[in-house]
Amino acid sequence: xxxxxxxxxxxxxxxxxxxxxxxxxxxxxxxxxxxxxxxxxxxxxxxxxxxxxxxxxxxxxxxxxxxxxxxxxxxxxxxxxxxxxxxxxxxxxxxxxxxxxxxxxxxxxxxxxxxxxxxxxxxxxxxxxxxxxxxxxxxxxxxxxxxxxxxxxxxxxxxxxxxxxxxxxxxxxxxxxxxxxxxxxxxxxxxxxxxxxxxxxxxxxxxxxxxxxxxxxxxxxxxx
Numbered sequence: 001x002x003x004x005x006x007x008x009x010x011x012x013x014x015x016x017x018x019x020x021x022x023x024x025x026x027x028x029x030x031x032x033x034x035x036x037x038x039x040x041x042x043x044x045x046x047x048x049x050x051x052x053x054x055x056x057x058x059x060x061x062x063x064x065x066x067x068x069x070x071x072x073x074x075x076x077x078x079x080x081x082x083x084x085x086x087x088x089x090x091x092x093x094x095x096x097x098x099x100x101x102x103x104x105x106x107x108x109x110x111x112x113x114x115x116x117x118x119x120x121x122x123x124x125x126x127x128x129x130x131x132x133x134x135x136x137x138x139x140x141x142x143x144x145x146x147x148x149x150x151x152x153x154x155x156x157x158x159x160x161x162x163x164x165x166x167x168x169x170x171x172x173x174x175x176x177x178x179x180x181x182x183x184x185x186x187x188x189x190x191x192x193x194x195x196x197x198x199x200x201x202x203x204x205x206x207x208x209x210x211x212x213x214x215x216x217x218x219x220x221x222x223x224x
Contacts, residue, residue: 005037008049012036012071016051020072024079030105031075038126039068039098053211056096057119066095066119067211069158073181073190074099080192080205081154081179083107090150090171092142093158093213097123097135103156104135112137113146115215142215145171152176159213160188169193169200181208 013032022028037048040056047054049071057066083089087107094100094112096119103110104127112127114120117139124137138146143165145155151173157164157180164180172178178193186209193202 005035005048009036012049012051016072017075020076022072022075022079024075024083026085026106027075027078027083027102030102031071033105034098034101034130036068036071036098038129039096039101039123057116063116064212064214066093066116066214067159068095068098069210070208073208073210074102074158076206076208077156077179077181077190078103078106080190081156081177083154087153088149088151088173090146090152090155090168091158092145092155092168094123094137095119095158097127097137099156099158100135100137101127101130101132104132107134107154109134109136111135111146111149111152113140113142114138115140115142142213143167147171154178157181157213157216159216160184160208160210161213161216162218163216164193165216169195172200174198181210184212185209 037045040048052070053067059065089103089107089110091100091112094114100112120137120139127135145168150171155178160181172195176195181188182191190205190208191202
């Protein structure tokens with residue numbers, strides 16, 4: 001089975017990432033190395049390399065389902081954020097930790113932030129199993145970020161959002177970048193935020209239809 005997953009991982013890289021113009025070599029290598037199946041519930045493990053968002057936790061009470069976002073979208077977000085080996089990264093909404101593991105193979109250090117304590121515990125265990133020594137997982141409010149270990153060179157949001165709170169932008173260091181998918185459905189687009197001289201600017205990039213990240217929805221009736 002492990003060799004089968006290895007073949008599926010290679011097919012993901014060649015058939016999903018490279019066909020979507022993911023050319024950053026460290027990013028491609030990280031996706032080829034990290035076994036995505038280890039971050040997927042056993043009942044859904046055969047779907048580990050599907051070319052879409054993958055549910056890893058169903059809805060509980062009033063809490064929405066949680067997903068690993070589509071591999072190609074995640075890879076393109078890292079490429080858009082120009083992730084570097086010297087970066088300190090905040091991975092917001094890391095769920096089972098797959099995204100944190102990928103980032104750990106590229107950046108200097110990554111903090112995975114997760115609101116669900118059970119998901120965070122599973123993420124920590126799997127990261128330890130893979131010897132991701134330059135990664136940690138913290139439990140907390142996703143909108144609040146994790147200022148204790150900032151400022152960050154790069155912040156990545158693992159799901160679409162309706163807005164990016166100032167609390168996260170404030171945790172960017174000078175020259176820091178934040179990548180997020182803004183909007184919903186087919187109208188959503190990836191955006192790059194950059195802090196320069198203390199001022200944050202943003203620009204839209206590629207279209208990306210992914211599931212929302214809980215906690216980043218505007219109150220209904222909000223007027224721009």
